[in-house]
Amino acid sequence: MAALETVASYAAHGGTQGVYRHRSAATGTDMTFAVFLPAQAQTQPAPVLTYLSGLTCTHANVLEKGEYRRAAAEHGIIVVCPDTSPRGEGVADDPAWDLGQGAGFYLNATQDPWRQHFRMESYIADELPAVVAEAFPTLPEAAGIFGHSMGGHGALTLALRHPGHYRSCSAFAPIVAPGQVPWGQKAFAAYLGEDRAEWRRHDAVALIEDGARFAEFLVDVGEADSFLERELRPQLLADACAEAEIPLTLRMQPGYDHSYYFISTFMADQIAWHAERLRV
Amino acid sequence: MAALETVASYAAHGGTQGVYRHRSAATGTDMTFAVFLPAQAQTQPAPVLTYLSGLTCTHANVLEKGEYRRAAAEHGIIVVCPDTSPRGEGVADDPAWDLGQGAGFYLNATQDPWRQHFRMESYIADELPAVVAEAFPTLPEAAGIFGHSMGGHGALTLALRHPGHYRSCSAFAPIVAPGQVPWGQKAFAAYLGEDRAEWRRHDAVALIEDGARFAEFLVDVGEADSFLERELRPQLLADACAEAEIPLTLRMQPGYDHSYYFISTFMADQIAWHAERLRV
Numbered sequence: 001m002a003a004l005e006t007v008a009s010y011a012a013h014g015g016t017q018g019v020y021r022h023r024s025a026a027t028g029t030d031m032t033f034a035v036f037l038p039a040q041a042q043t044q045p046a047p048v049l050t051y052l053s054g055l056t057c058t059h060a061n062v063l064e065k066g067e068y069r070r071a072a073a074e075h076g077i078i079v080v081c082p083d084t085s086p087r088g089e090g091v092a093d094d095p096a097w098d099l100g101q102g103a104g105f106y107l108n109a110t111q112d113p114w115r116q117h118f119r120m121e122s123y124i125a126d127e128l129p130a131v132v133a134e135a136f137p138t139l140p141e142a143a144g145i146f147g148h149s150m151g152g153h154g155a156l157t158l159a160l161r162h163p164g165h166y167r168s169c170s171a172f173a174p175i176v177a178p179g180q181v182p183w184g185q186k187a188f189a190a191y192l193g194e195d196r197a198e199w200r201r202h203d204a205v206a207l208i209e210d211g212a213r214f215a216e217f218l219v220d221v222g223e224a225d226s227f228l229e230r231e232l233r234p235q236l237l238a239d240a241c242a243e244a245e246i247p248l249t250l251r252m253q254p255g256y257d258h259s260y261y262f263i264s265t266f267m268a269d270q271i272a273w274h275a276e277r278l279r280v
Numbered sequence: 281m282a283a284l285e286t287v288a289s290y291a292a293h294g295g296t297q298g299v300y301r302h303r304s305a306a307t308g309t310d311m312t313f314a315v316f317l318p319a320q321a322q323t324q325p326a327p328v329l330t331y332l333s334g335l336t337c338t339h340a341n342v343l344e345k346g347e348y349r350r351a352a353a354e355h356g357i358i359v360v361c362p363d364t365s366p367r368g369e370g371v372a373d374d375p376a377w378d379l380g381q382g383a384g385f386y387l388n389a390t391q392d393p394w395r396q397h398f399r400m401e402s403y404i405a406d407e408l409p410a411v412v413a414e415a416f417p418t419l420p421e422a423a424g425i426f427g428h429s430m431g432g433h434g435a436l437t438l439a440l441r442h443p444g445h446y447r448s449c450s451a452f453a454p455i456v457a458p459g460q461v462p463w464g465q466k467a468f469a470a471y472l473g474e475d476r477a478e479w480r481r482h483d484a485v486a487l488i489e490d491g492a493r494f495a496e497f498l499v500d501v502g503e504a505d506s507f508l509e510r511e512l513r514p515q516l517l518a519d520a521c522a523e524a525e526i527p528l529t530l531r532m533q534p535g536y537d538h539s540y541y542f543i544s545t546f547m548a549d550q551i552a553w554h555a556e557r558l559r560v
Contacts, residue, residue, distance in 0.1 A: 010537060010539055011502070011535035011536045011537065011541065011542065012545055013545045014545070017541055064540075065345070069544070069545075070347065254291075255291035256291045261291065262290075264350075265292055265293045265294070265349075
């Protein structure tokens, strides 16, 4: 396994907030990610909760604005915050903010020019957990995943597509049915081509309709989210979960928008929810 | 009083995080500041705690990275976050990051070219509280002040210079004796000229030595702060407070640096401390 370079390290909330860089075999690029290590992890292995960010973000947005460290410290959980795509010279990109770098959609692209580096599903589901487990005292089989918007899509679909990988899954304002909304349709057409059957394998609602299952989901969505009706459509997830008898706690939050002011408000609550499910 | 323009407004932690702009009579410029209004303030007046930021910051740094809303919501406290200087075309500046715009040092400059707009003491101590009280349901005589680095200097000196204005005062990594350290000496020479007697009126340690008093202070400083010995020198404050019999709780925090990772770690604790003292 390639070496992990420490980009930065800060004392924070009794633990350590680090930023690391490594050469990813999955993407063929350098990848940067953040890890919060709570004080408890100095003496015993700790559960790992991975946060997937939304469109245009890097690891740094949630690092600075997510307010996750206080709750992670309280519950003794390692929080891992990866980037949203491969980046750099030689990596395909698009002038639009919702395609290419910063918009990897947590899947392995099958189409040119994306398929060479845009392999975020392999990176998040397989490579990064191994890299983290080698460098930090993680508790085996106590992994959770959550995320925001495109990252909520990532959390839901990776949990549904990788049985046994994650014990808990939640989301803030997720794109629940990318195959049915503009952001997802644009990205899936580019990354996966026009085969709609392939799209369904990366769409949380379609995955559930097609038989994928997960223990339960927690989802917070702001009622004042400007993307609510056009891109998020949480009712589609509620309907699919009801039909499949997957317990879903869907909390519509009055007045909240799509920003980190919304995420940070409910961050501690979601982390506490994961902590209950990740305890040994 | 000039109108208050709402730049942005977000639901956050059960209350409202706003950003506002107004024409300041004190500075003769437009000034931007942030206000967090907790849910409790919808039904009754609430205490006001003003946070003064450090060198290079605007209102936005603590807004995004300070993690103050959760504790402010819990305790029902309005948090006001002003800018660190006047800004804009026609406002004097310096190429250095520690002088001019972003480095107002919370005093009224007496020297050219600064004296025209750099009147941050009048702005913070007098004008802004009146603007806030007119626009928001503030509790009279329940005002606290705190800040970081240059803003810690601001909090300490304004509390010492304006008896009756503030009921509580704390600081993160404050510049306690600007007249004895490089950042302060450079700024004071520019803003106040070479009269060292004038410098002493804007230096917390000198103010205490010269007879100014305040009920008590709480100060957190990181032991790994790279500015500790050269710019902060908290022992000078400890010595002055001991001599003057001002209760000072000085907490040296092992491993912490000068960043918002340090500030956000102890933010909730400092807000709880102010809340105890600002209760009616």
